[in-house]
Amino acid sequence: MSIIVVDNVKLNGRDGKVILDGITFTVEEGDFLGVLGPSGAGKSSLFKLLNRLLSPTSGEIYYRGKNLKEYDPVKLRREIGYVWQKPYLFGQKVLEDLTYPFRLSQEKPDMELIYKYLAQANLKEEILAKKPTELSGGEAQRISLIRTLLVKPRVLLLDEVTSALDTENTRAILDLILREKEEKNLTVLAITHNLEAFNFKKVLYLNAGQVKYFGEGKI
Amino acid sequence: MSNWSLFLSFSLVILAMLVSKKEKLFLEKDLLVGSIRAVVQLVAVGYILKFIFAQNNFWFTTALLLVMVLNAAYIAGKRGEGIKNSHLISFGAIVMGLSVTLGALIAFRAISYKPSQAIPVSGMIVGNAMVAVGLVFRSLKQTFRDRREEVEVKLSLGAPPREAAFSLIRESIKTAMLPTVDQMKTLGIVQLPGMMTGLILAGANPLLAIKYQIMVAFMLAGAVTVAAYVASYFAYRGFFNEDFQIVS
Numbered sequence: 366m367s368i369i370v371v372d373n374v375k376l377n378g379r380d381g382k383v384i385l386d387g388i389t390f391t392v393e394e395g396d397f398l399g400v401l402g403p404s405g406a407g408k409s410s411l412f413k414l415l416n417r418l419l420s421p422t423s424g425e426i427y428y429r430g431k432n433l434k435e436y437d438p439v440k441l442r443r444e445i446g447y448v449w450q451k452p453y454l455f456g457q458k459v460l461e462d463l464t465y466p467f468r469l470s471q472e473k474p475d476m477e478l479i480y481k482y483l484a485q486a487n488l489k490e491e492i493l494a495k496k497p498t499e500l501s502g503g504e505a506q507r508i509s510l511i512r513t514l515l516v517k518p519r520v521l522l523l524d525e526v527t528s529a530l531d532t533e534n535t536r537a538i539l540d541l542i543l544r545e546k547e548e549k550n551l552t553v554l555a556i557t558h559n560l561e562a563f564n565f566k567k568v569l570y571l572n573a574g575q576v577k578y579f580g581e582g583k584i
Numbered sequence: 585m586s587n588w589s590l591f592l593s594f595s596l597v598i599l600a601m602l603v604s605k606k607e608k609l610f611l612e613k614d615l616l617v618g619s620i621r622a623v624v625q626l627v628a629v630g631y632i633l634k635f636i637f638a639q640n641n642f643w644f645t646t647a648l649l650l651v652m653v654l655n656a657a658y659i660a661g662k663r664g665e666g667i668k669n670s671h672l673i674s675f676g677a678i679v680m681g682l683s684v685t686l687g688a689l690i691a692f693r694a695i696s697y698k699p700s701q702a703i704p705v706s707g708m709i710v711g712n713a714m715v716a717v718g719l720v721f722r723s724l725k726q727t728f729r730d731r732r733e734e735v736e737v738k739l740s741l742g743a744p745p746r747e748a749a750f751s752l753i754r755e756s757i758k759t760a761m762l763p764t765v766d767q768m769k770t771l772g773i774v775q776l777p778g779m780m781t782g783l784i785l786a787g788a789n790p791l792l793a794i795k796y797q798i799m800v801a802f803m804l805a806g807a808v809t810v811a812a813y814v815a816s817y818f819a820y821r822g823f824f825n826e827d828f829q830i831v832s
């Protein structure tokens with residue numbers, strides 16, 4: 366059974382503008398799917414639909430055979446984790462952002478795990494004491510990714526998580542993502558313009574709200 | 585003070601009108617209309633209060649308080665235009681603020697539930713609760729607009745609406761409480777409140793007047809907090825739909 370099924374999904378903006386125009390595709394558990402397409406194609410909007418921050422105007426989305434609408438939104442969002450294109454950190458200190466997932470699940474923060482992710486993302490522990498405004502774009506991006514990983518989702522939606530990173534850090538983040546994926550058998554959907562580094566085996570290519578290509582191989 | 589002395593004090597309004605005329609402030613008519621309205625309204629209220637106080641009937645007093653609350657709830661509710669159930673919420677919040685504080689004052693035997701005490705005290709409570717509820721609504725509307733991204737990011741991590749809006753709720757309660765807290769701090773220094781001034785002028789012992797004023801300060805702090813708390817914890821729900829998405 367496919368883990369995600371998107372069936373003829375349409376999404377209109379508040380102004381009635383067509384954002385997604387009849388999208389259909391499926392994702393298998395353990396997939397590493399590239400979501401590609403020009404700016405404004407509707408990639409981020411698709412991820413927001415999967416994370417249920419938006420609801421389709423028409424069409425259906427299924428997760429593990431059950432319609433998204435039938436899930437408790439809170440549980441679903443913890444299963445299908447979304448890393449925003451523009452990292453937004455809300456804590457007074459970075460530490461607060463990284464302990465937030467534990468606060469939500471009412472657990473004691475697992476500092477070992479936080480330190481492990483920081484090290485793998487090439488970040489120093491001192492960053493925890495910084496204010497979000499004191500971070501560089503690339504640092505904020507990595508913290509935002511770690512924050513979603515700490516929710517322990519089964520599906521990861523990565524929206525250009527390496528766009529502000531240099532080659533070396535892109536490599537570190539990709540290694541981190543792929544290691545997590547293997548260890549936990551995650552399903553990963555990633556929007557990126559860096560095809561070379563991501564090296565997808567399967568891609569979904571969107572343009573103007575429509576699927577232009579879906580399948581194996583590279584574009 | 586005799587009625588004659590009161591009448592003579594109207595000369596001060598005439599003085600104001602003369603200044604207005606000479607300096608071309610064009611306020612003569614407003615001053616005249618304003619002072620006539622003040623006289624008519626206050627005289628009417630004076631007679632109404634005299635009548636009410638004479639009734640001293642539990643149900644009658646309660647009905648008057650209800651009218652007071654309904655009016656205040658309507659005005660505060662209008663501040664919450666666009667928020668679901670804003671009138672109902674402001675009614676509930678003001679009723680809670682009033683019953684908790686008035687109930688406490690009566691239980692502590694600070695005042696008794698007779699019209700001459702319950703009505704003026706409730707007037708102050710309801711008025712302040714109304715302002716507080718209006719501030720809660722305004723603050724929530726503004727922060728949900730300005731900090732939408734923060735709320736959405738938290739939702740996307742799997743925060744339930746109340747958790748995602750937690751800091752906005754907190755800020756709205758704080759915004760509503762601050763004026764009262766600031767007022768408490770400056771009581772007696774920057775301002776001699778109207779109630780105390782009135783009591784002292786009427787010949788009450790300043791120490792007694794102060795006792796009442798302290799009670800008023802405490803009771804308003806309580807009323808404003810309860811009303812703001814209740815209002816914010818119901819009002820935030822109106823910003824989310826059943827899919828836990830922010831409604832625009």
Ligand SMILES: Nc1ncnc2c1ncn2[C@@H]1O[C@H](COP(=O)(O)OP(=O)(O)OP(=O)(O)O)[C@@H](O)[C@H]1O
Pocket residue numbers: 378379380382384402403404405406407408409410411450
């Ligand atoms: N809330 C919204 N209301 C109306 N239109 C929107 C909204 N969000 C996005 N859009 C529009 O929908 C279209 C798709 O936006 P989206 O962010 O999904 O594109 P994208 O493929 O992620 O682009 P980019 O690569 O630039 O991030 C754009 O034309 C955008 O202007």
Ligand SMILES: [Mg+2]
Pocket residue numbers: 408409410450524
């Ligand atoms: Mg995008």
